[in-house]
Amino acid sequence: MILLSLLLVSLSLAAQVATVGGGRFQKGDDPAWSEYGFDDSSWLEVSFDQAWETLGLERVNGIGWYRIHVVIPSSLKKGVVEAIMLDMGAIDDSDQTWINGHPVGKTGTFPEDPGGYSSEYGKRRYYIVDPRWVRWDQDNVIAVRVYNFGDPGGFYRGAFNLVKPSLKDFAKLSLVADQGGYKAVLASSVKTSGTLDISITDVMTGTPEVSRKQKVTVGAWKEKQLLYPLAPQKRLKLTYTDPRFDEILEAEVCAPYILTPPAPAEPRYNGPLVFGVRPGSPVIFRLAFSGDKPMKYAVEGLPEGVVLDPEKGVLSGSCSQAGDYPLVFTATNDKGSAKACFTLKVGEQIGLTPPMGWNSWNCWALSVSQEKVMASAAAMINRGLADYGYSYINIDDAWEAEERTPDGRIEANEKFPDMKALGDWLHSNGLKFGIYSSPGDFTCGGYPGSLDHERQDAEVWNSWGVDYLKYDWCGYNKIFEAGRDKSEAAFIRPYLKMQQFLREQPRDIFYSLCQYGWGRVWEWGAFIDANSWRTSHDINDSWESLYDNGFERQLGLHPYAGPGHWNDPDMLIVGKVGWSSSLRDSRLTPDEQYTHISLWSLLAANMLIGCDLSQIDDFTFNLLCNNEVNAVNQDTLGHQAHQDVVEDGMQIWSRDLYDGSYAVGIFNLNEVSVPVRLDGALAKIGLKAEKARDLWRQKDIETDSEYLIPPHGVLYVRVQSR
Ligand code: GLA
Numbered sequence: 001m002i003l004l005s006l007l008l009v010s011l012s013l014a015a016q017v018a019t020v021g022g023g024r025f026q027k028g029d030d031p032a033w034s035e036y037g038f039d040d041s042s043w044l045e046v047s048f049d050q051a052w053e054t055l056g057l058e059r060v061n062g063i064g065w066y067r068i069h070v071v072i073p074s075s076l077k078k079g080v081v082e083a084i085m086l087d088m089g090a091i092d093d094s095d096q097t098w099i100n101g102h103p104v105g106k107t108g109t110f111p112e113d114p115g116g117y118s119s120e121y122g123k124r125r126y127y128i129v130d131p132r133w134v135r136w137d138q139d140n141v142i143a144v145r146v147y148n149f150g151d152p153g154g155f156y157r158g159a160f161n162l163v164k165p166s167l168k169d170f171a172k173l174s175l176v177a178d179q180g181g182y183k184a185v186l187a188s189s190v191k192t193s194g195t196l197d198i199s200i201t202d203v204m205t206g207t208p209e210v211s212r213k214q215k216v217t218v219g220a221w222k223e224k225q226l227l228y229p230l231a232p233q234k235r236l237k238l239t240y241t242d243p244r245f246d247e248i249l250e251a252e253v254c255a256p257y258i259l260t261p262p263a264p265a266e267p268r269y270n271g272p273l274v275f276g277v278r279p280g281s282p283v284i285f286r287l288a289f290s291g292d293k294p295m296k297y298a299v300e301g302l303p304e305g306v307v308l309d310p311e312k313g314v315l316s317g318s319c320s321q322a323g324d325y326p327l328v329f330t331a332t333n334d335k336g337s338a339k340a341c342f343t344l345k346v347g348e349q350i351g352l353t354p355p356m357g358w359n360s361w362n363c364w365a366l367s368v369s370q371e372k373v374m375a376s377a378a379a380m381i382n383r384g385l386a387d388y389g390y391s392y393i394n395i396d397d398a399w400e401a402e403e404r405t406p407d408g409r410i411e412a413n414e415k416f417p418d419m420k421a422l423g424d425w426l427h428s429n430g431l432k433f434g435i436y437s438s439p440g441d442f443t444c445g446g447y448p449g450s451l452d453h454e455r456q457d458a459e460v461w462n463s464w465g466v467d468y469l470k471y472d473w474c475g476y477n478k479i480f481e482a483g484r485d486k487s488e489a490a491f492i493r494p495y496l497k498m499q500q501f502l503r504e505q506p507r508d509i510f511y512s513l514c515q516y517g518w519g520r521v522w523e524w525g526a527f528i529d530a531n532s533w534r535t536s537h538d539i540n541d542s543w544e545s546l547y548d549n550g551f552e553r554q555l556g557l558h559p560y561a562g563p564g565h566w567n568d569p570d571m572l573i574v575g576k577v578g579w580s581s582s583l584r585d586s587r588l589t590p591d592e593q594y595t596h597i598s599l600w601s602l603l604a605a606n607m608l609i610g611c612d613l614s615q616i617d618d619f620t621f622n623l624l625c626n627n628e629v630n631a632v633n634q635d636t637l638g639h640q641a642h643q644d645v646v647e648d649g650m651q652i653w654s655r656d657l658y659d660g661s662y663a664v665g666i667f668n669l670n671e672v673s674v675p676v677r678l679d680g681a682l683a684k685i686g687l688k689a690e691k692a693r694d695l696w697r698q699k700d701i702e703t704d705s706e707y708l709i710p711p712h713g714v715l716y717v718r719v720q721s722r
Helices: 002-007 359-368 371-381 419-428 454-464 477-482 486-503 518-524 541-552 588-602 619-626 628-632 678-684
Strands: 009-014 017-020 023-028 044-047 061-069 084-092 096-099 101-109 124-129 139-148 160-163 172-177 181-188 192-202 209-219 222-229 234-241 248-254 274-277 298-302 306-308 314-317 323-333 336-347 355-359 392-394 432-437 467-474 510-514 532-534 565-568 607-609 641-647 648-655 662-668 674-678 690-696 700-701 707-710 714-719
Touching: 002 017, 009 101, 017 061, 084 096, 084 101, 084 714, 096 124, 160 172, 172 234, 172 248, 181 192, 181 209, 181 234, 209 248, 234 274, 234 314, 248 355, 298 306, 323 588, 336 371, 336 518, 355 371, 355 432, 371 714, 392 467, 432 510, 432 619, 467 486, 486 510, 518 532, 541 588, 588 628, 588 648, 588 662, 588 714, 628 714, 641 678, 662 674, 662 678, 662 707, 674 678, 678 714, 707 714
Parallel strands: 274 336, 355 392, 355 607, 392 432, 432 467, 467 510, 510 532, 532 565
Antiparallel strands: 009 017, 017 160, 023 044, 023 061, 061 139, 084 124, 084 160, 096 101, 096 139, 172 181, 181 222, 192 209, 192 234, 234 248, 298 323, 306 314, 323 336, 641 648, 648 662, 662 714, 674 707, 690 700, 690 714
């Protein structure tokens, strides 16, 4: 036994690392097991490349402990700081760790914690150990309490290391929005003294405005907070240097900055160039012209049955004859007039460009009401978002009455006094009406789903004038799990069922599947006539979530998108969101928000705004209403971008467009700004151009120049390649 323990600890002094390959293990739970003096000689010797399931034990779900005996050499003490770090690898699922009875860290949560258990089985554990707790050159006990849910459990990645930490391991510099400015937090688990370089530059001009130095000292296990006011359009950069280390710490933030140039006062068309409607279905389309109001509209080439409201610019009526109808839109105000060529495609395919609109979930969640929906709908028109092609007003969960009527009819709850009137109002303004349900007996929010009432529900929605259905798997999961048939067909069946009833209605209903990307929905969504499908779990307003839904979960999905059927990485997380009755500003930085909208534009993703439009601020409006950025999203070819390059924390995504040009997003996923020479970046994806159009700034830029791309930010261009 003792021999094995010794073999499991090997030392490589050159790298100042001790490797620990195993320890002793015991099922059960006892706080005394964290203590140094506890006698664990009867525990099972285990090595860390074996998860619990391979230990010859019974299945161990629940709590188990490791006690790891290790001699920590005082040679690790030498050097600039006295501290060691446990680099323990991943543990399945959550852990709490002590050294010689002193707590050193915890990852994931346990069932007894507030909010219950959450797994962090894939996360690497780095714990800094206070040197006062170490028994130098003697036996130490690292005790690890693990909660496992479902096999396998515990350590499973082999050895872990004791290492001498570097500056980045023990100190962290971060910037968080606070009191209208930014709070810098320098936290350290060892004492550090150094210099903070503070620089403020103007985002638009790149001109440095402030450059100063500040001495800072932070005690062990302490943090220092410093507040910096930051005016709009300014970028703050902090660099921390402790002269004992070569490494530096950096953090950078930016106050909201508007890149989109103001729209001209003359009319300008900003909408899609095609719209699909089925023969005989109502045409609901609002001409999207920006410019001073009032405006007068005219349309040439309208087929019989389709009419224009020349004051509102709204097309209505229907056309029974399939075919492509080339139209010319004209809008006139007292500053001038503009024309746009457009095709009304009367045929089987709808959703020819990704849907643009609003959904209630990311702001109001279950607190949604008709009044709140109307407030956003009115703002879509009054604040001018409808002039940029936004047209869907979609109610998510929580509109449903708790009980169906005795004959099984679904009704709206008391928060929605008149769904039909809401639908009529939207249509009379050229906006479209969306609703939400589930193929299960209950929705995610616990309201009645459509199970066994599919036909009835489709008919009710038709009577209200519904144009879009988000159909959310949710309550269907327990039915699926309880069933014997787990085939792909069983997964598809409930969606197919609703599709038939939607198609029986005398109107077009955009069919949006929501089942979080399960069952490789992109492979069959289009075949069951779905117009879009969620490709991932719910988004939230964090960089991690944006990164996962937007970059990771879209890899390789471009072949499945096209006119009529789109990959949906979930709704937009800009502006005032909150998933409750109290809203807050999106936690994404301005640069992350530029990345978000650029990426959704490249991905031909559904553009459903998730914030309260009645409270939209100028930054968010300009982010959502850049006609050149939106034109890529709405491009008639419908080719979703693909990832072309991943290099040094940078990613390049590109797509080809109907006019032969390319939209290219160069994304900086690093924590600091990175200069990029544009022609070099374009060459990596086989493009050659002298000029590129910066889509956010809407100006042509030289390609033989270097552009600084902010952390988590983007350079988004359109190029005509030679
Ligand atoms: C699921 C969906 C969300 C939202 C909620 C409503 O979580 O993925 O987008 O519709 O349900 O309850």
